[in-house]
Structure formats: structure tokens, C-alpha cells
Amino acid sequence: MKAFFSSPRTYPQIDRMWRQIVFAAAFSVLALLTLMILVLLFGALSFLRHHGVISTLLGREWDPGRGQLQIGLFVVESAVVAGLAMLVAVPFGLGVAIFGTQVAVGFERHGLRWTLTIASAVPSVAYGWWGLAVVVPGLRGLGGGSGYSLLAAGLVLALMILPTFSVLAMEALSQVPEDWHQASLALGANDDQNLVRLVLPASLPGLRLAFLTALARAVGETMAVQMVIGGTAARFHGLFGPGATLTTQILTDMAILPNGSSDHGVLDLMAMVLFVGVTAMTGWVGYGQGRAEK
Amino acid sequence: MSRGRTLHQIAAVATLVAVAALCWVLIALARDGLEHWHWWLLWRYPREIQAGGGVGPEIVNTMTMVSLAEGFSLPLGWCAAVWLSEYVRPSPTVRWLERLFIGLQSIPAIVVGLVAFQVLIGALHWPLSVGTGTVALAILNLPQVVVFSRQAMAGVPQSLREGSLALGATPFQTVWTMVLPASLASLVDQMGLSWARLAGEAALLIFTAGLNVGPHWGWFQPGETLAVHLWSVRTEGLMPDRASLAAETGILLIAMTALAIVAAKLLSNRITRRQRGPGRGRGGDRE
Numbered sequence: 001m002k003a004f005f006s007s008p009r010t011y012p013q014i015d016r017m018w019r020q021i022v023f024a025a026a027f028s029v030l031a032l033l034t035l036m037i038l039v040l041l042f043g044a045l046s047f048l049r050h051h052g053v054i055s056t057l058l059g060r061e062w063d064p065g066r067g068q069l070q071i072g073l074f075v076v077e078s079a080v081v082a083g084l085a086m087l088v089a090v091p092f093g094l095g096v097a098i099f100g101t102q103v104a105v106g107f108e109r110h111g112l113r114w115t116l117t118i119a120s121a122v123p124s125v126a127y128g129w130w131g132l133a134v135v136v137p138g139l140r141g142l143g144g145g146s147g148y149s150l151l152a153a154g155l156v157l158a159l160m161i162l163p164t165f166s167v168l169a170m171e172a173l174s175q176v177p178e179d180w181h182q183a184s185l186a187l188g189a190n191d192d193q194n195l196v197r198l199v200l201p202a203s204l205p206g207l208r209l210a211f212l213t214a215l216a217r218a219v220g221e222t223m224a225v226q227m228v229i230g231g232t233a234a235r236f237h238g239l240f241g242p243g244a245t246l247t248t249q250i251l252t253d254m255a256i257l258p259n260g261s262s263d264h265g266v267l268d269l270m271a272m273v274l275f276v277g278v279t280a281m282t283g284w285v286g287y288g289q290g291r292a293e294k
Numbered sequence: 295m296s297r298g299r300t301l302h303q304i305a306a307v308a309t310l311v312a313v314a315a316l317c318w319v320l321i322a323l324a325r326d327g328l329e330h331w332h333w334w335l336l337w338r339y340p341r342e343i344q345a346g347g348g349v350g351p352e353i354v355n356t357m358t359m360v361s362l363a364e365g366f367s368l369p370l371g372w373c374a375a376v377w378l379s380e381y382v383r384p385s386p387t388v389r390w391l392e393r394l395f396i397g398l399q400s401i402p403a404i405v406v407g408l409v410a411f412q413v414l415i416g417a418l419h420w421p422l423s424v425g426t427g428t429v430a431l432a433i434l435n436l437p438q439v440v441v442f443s444r445q446a447m448a449g450v451p452q453s454l455r456e457g458s459l460a461l462g463a464t465p466f467q468t469v470w471t472m473v474l475p476a477s478l479a480s481l482v483d484q485m486g487l488s489w490a491r492l493a494g495e496a497a498l499l500i501f502t503a504g505l506n507v508g509p510h511w512g513w514f515q516p517g518e519t520l521a522v523h524l525w526s527v528r529t530e531g532l533m534p535d536r537a538s539l540a541a542e543t544g545i546l547l548i549a550m551t552a553l554a555i556v557a558a559k560l561l562s563n564r565i566t567r568r569q570r571g572p573g574r575g576r577g578g579d580r581e
Binding site for chain 2: 014018024032035036093095115118134159195216221222247251254259274279
């Protein structure tokens with residue numbers, strides 16, 4: 001074995017093998033992911049063949065028992081929950097990023113970075129647990145009702161995506177070259193002017209990446225939302241009322257519409273909507289980056 | 295306070311609020327979990343309706359399933375990343391491919407779970423089991439590994455590659471003795487993060503690995519993990535001590551994920567220091 005690896009005569013042989021191995025790996029990764037997309041697409045399309053496209057995507061009637069399968073309500077509530085989460089998380093996350101890159105030094109900066117890294121790896125079920133223990137009772141006292149609501153889901157999600165957004169935003173802000181800071185300050189800008197006129201505009205592409213990554217995470221999250229949203233698919237109950245998003249409804253209806261049942265395809269359709277939405281969001285970032293590099 | 299720093303002060307306050315909220319989660323969990331902490335939690339079997347159940351099998355399942363999933367997806371993802379970064383010539387197709395991977399990186403876990411449910415359980419008739427969950431986890435992990443490793447390898451200066459090739463090294467030797475060691479620190483870092491992410495994953499395991507454990511570990515035994523256990527205890531548990539049990543499970547889970555991240559970070563720092571060699575001072579330690 002040792003001779004095989006160390007003899008110059010076998011170098012080309014090893015090299016050829018290696019190239020075949022990495023090509024096979026890349027090919028099989030691609031094949032696996034393509035297969036996954038095809039399975040979803042097949043399920044979704046065969047469902048749509050028997051149901052109208054427009055009415056399924058925009059309608060709000062959901063009653064699997066009576067064969068009414070329109071997913072519009074879940075799309076709307078997914079958007080509402082994710083929008084709420086972003087509305088809360090982005091200002092705070094931006095604050096954290098500004099503090100972490102422009103103000104904090106030494107211990108503060110180091111500690112902040114570690115806190116965010118650990119917090120971004122806290123499992124979503126733990127945030128869900130916190131939502132059940134703190135947010136739901138709090139909202140019950142505040143707004144009446146059960147406390148299980150879209151608002152609760154939005155708040156829990158906001159906290160969950162806050163570390164992700166902050167870390168990426170910090171990275172974006174710290175990319176601004178030191179020379180530019182010095183030039184701006186030398187021209188007489190005070191710290192706030194430096195921030196608003198130089199740092200934020202200069203790191204806009206990175207901030208966009210942070211925003212869309214966090215948004216994708218918020219839209220795709222299942223557990224934390226499922227634990228606090230209440231799971232009602234009947235109609236829109238307002239912010240303080242219960243609801244259901246695309247992700248939570250897939251989880252709930254897995255039992256009602258098992259493999260092989262005629263309406264199982266609607267789950268594929270919901271997954272497809274999620275998948276296309278999220279991939280388009282983050283893929284668009286990749287597109288922006290590719291253009292910026294050119 | 296000096297003038298013209300109003301926004302920075304607002305940012306500091308926002309940071310304080312944000313960090314306090316994040317600590318609130320950890321502290322609330324720690325308070326509820328450590329109040330009734332019992333060490334037998336670590337080895338006892340779970341109980342359905344009585345108090346006093348543990349999470350021993352869940353710990354074993356989490357460790358083995360995540361490690362197996364990593365063992366499958368990391369080498370495959372690394373090799374795919376090597377192909378993307380070292381072998382393929384840039385072209386519009388390849389750029390689209392990379393964009394697709396970047397997009398797939400944040401694919402919702404529940405979508406992967408649904409496909410695994412349909413293919414492995416529906417078509418291949420696997421049971422709700424450790425094996426099904428492991429495969430689903432590995433597939434969830436793949437796009438992220440490819441993108442991260444690709445970025446780590448892109449961080450290696452092109453001049454080093456040219457130097458290696460100019461000295462007569464084959465592409466394999468270049469990758470094996472130069473690119474891989476040079477990007478090792480970030481690869482190790484990434485390993486810790488993805489380990490933590492998979493260990494905390496619950497959405498896709500609920501209907502691929504199941505909500506209970508078998509009498510012993512096995513590929514086709516039901517494979518509930520800690521994260522799934524926390525969810526099922528907290529939302530539909532029947533045992534009287536469910537509140538504290540959920541918090542204890544949460545503490546355990548967070549400790550495991552934090553440990554994975556910190557260990558990987560320390561290891562990668564050590565690798566960086568080793569590679570930089572002695573006598574270069576501490577200057578490089580700054581960010």
C-alpha cells in the first residue's frame with residue numbers, strides 16, 4: 001500500500017482514480033438532489049392535474065375530510081409569520097451588528113461573537129419550549145384568547161433568526177476596508193455620518209445576503225412555529241388568533257393524508273411552494289454575489 | 295458622551311436587549327431543567343405515563359444517527375466540493391449549479407423529510423427507524439457541506455496551487471498535501487456547526503425516525519432523538535413530570551450542541567496555530 005502511494009510510477013494512476021472519485025461524488029450529490037426535486041415535482045403535478053391550479057394556490061378552503069384542499073391560507077399565514085419575525089429581528093440584528101463591529105472591542109466583541117454562535121446553534125425545539133413557557137402565557141394575559149397565535153410564532157421566530165441575521169450582518173459590516181473608514185473620518189464625518197453614509201451603503205450586498213438567509217430560515221422553520229401557533233386551518237383569525245403555516249400544516253397532515261392516499265399530493269405541492277420560494281430567495285443572493293464579483 | 299454617536303448608542307441598547315432575550319431562553323431552560331436534575335436521566339429508558347423516565351436511548355440515537363449522517367455526507371460533500379473547486383472549468387452551467395447548491399442550502403428540513411418519507415418509507419417500505427432518519431439527515435446536510443467546503447477551498451490562494459503544480463505535483467497531490475491542509479481549519483469548524491444543526495433537527499425526524507425507541511439500538515429500530523423527545527414530551531407528553539423532563543432534555547441537547555461547536559472551534563484554532571508555526575507571535579490571533 002505504501003509503495004503504491006509513494007512510488008512516482010503510480011502517481012498518474014492515483015491521479016486518475018482521484019479524479020474519478022471526486023467526479024462520482026459530485027455526480028451522486030447532484031443526482032440525489034435532482035431526484036428529490038423530481039419526487040416533489042411529480043407529486044405536486046399529479047395533484048394539480050386533478051385540481052385547478054389557481055383555486056388550489058389562492059383558495060382558502062381546507063378540509064381534508066371533505067376533499068377541500070386549497071393552500072392559499074397557509075401561504076398567507078406563512079408570509080405573515082415570517083414578516084413579523086423579520087420586522088422584529090432585523091432592527092435588533094442590525095443594532096447588534098453595528099455594536100459588534102463599530103463599537104465593541106476586545107472582550108465585548110469576543111463575548112458577543114461566542115454568544116451569537118452558540119445561540120444560532122440552539123435547536124429550534126428549545127426556542128419552541130421557550131415560546132410555550134414564556135411567550136404564549138404572556139400573550140394570553142395581554143390579548144386574551146389562548147395565547148397560541150400568529151404573533152407568538154412571529155416573536156419566537158424573531159428570536160430564533162436573530163443570531164443568524166446578526167452573525168451574517170456583522171460579517172458584512174466588517175468587510176468595509178479600514179482605509180475607507182479613515183478617509184471618511186478624515187473628511188470630517190462624525191461616527192453616525194460615517195455609519196449612515198459609508199458603512200451601511202458599502203455593506204449592502206452582505207446585508208441583503210443576511211436578510212434573505214434569515215428570511216429563508218424563518219419561512220422554512222417548522223418546530224418552533226408548530227409548538228406555539230395553535231394549528232387551526234379553518235380561516236384567518238387575526239394576529240392574536242391561532243393559525244397554521246405551510247410547514248406546520250405538512251407536519252400535521254402527514255398523519256391525515258398518509259402515503260398512497262389520493263390527496264397526499266397536496267403535501268408535495270405545499271413542499272414545492274416552500275422549496276421554490278426559499279430556493280429562489282437564496283439563489284437570487286448567489287446571483288447577486290456572482291454579478292458583484294465580475 | 296460625544297456628539298454624533300446617537301445611532302451607535304441606540305445600537306448598543308438594541309444589542310443589550312437582544313443578548314438579554316437570548317440569555318433569557320438559556321436561563322429559563324436551565325432554571326427549569328436543573329431544579330429537578332437527576333443523573334439517572336442519562337441512562338434510564340423513557341416512560342410513557344409514569345414519572346421518572348430517562349432519555350438514555352435518545353442520547354445514543356442522537357449521537358449515532360448524527361455521526362453516521364455526518365460520516366456519509368461529509369466525505370461525499372467534500373469530494374463534490376473538490377470537484378467544483380479544483381477540476382471543473384468555470385462555465386455558465388457550473389455557475390448555475392453553484393447557485394442551485396446555494397439555494398438548496400436553506401431548503402426547509404420538512405421538505406427533505408417529506409421526500410424521505412415518500413421514497414424510503416412509501417416506496418422502499420423501510421420502517422420508521424434509525425436508518426430512515428439517518429439517511430434523511432445526511433441528505434439535509436449535503437448541500438450545506440458542499441457550499442461551505444467550496445467556500446473554504448476557494449479561500450486557499452491560487453498562487454499556492456500554481457506553486458504546487460509548478461513543482462511537479464499531480465492534481466491529486468496538490469489537493470491532498472496543499473489545498474486540504476490549508477482549508478482544514480475551516481472544514482473542522484464547519485463540522486462542529488453542522489453536527490450541532492443535525493443534532494437539533496426535529497421536523498424531519500418525527501415522521502422518518504419516529505416518536506419512540508426500540509428495546510435496543512438497531513438500523514431498523516425506532517429512533518427517537520433528544521430534539522424529537524423534547525418536542526413530543528412538551529406537546530403531547532402524558533407523564534406527570536413532563537414540564538421538568540422537557541427542560542432537562544433541552545438542557546442536555548443544548549449542552550451537546552454547544553460542546554460540539556466549542557470542541558470544533560478549539561480544534562480548528564489549534565490547527566491554525568500549528569500551521570502558522572512557532573515564532574510568529576500572537577499577532578495573527580486578532581480577527
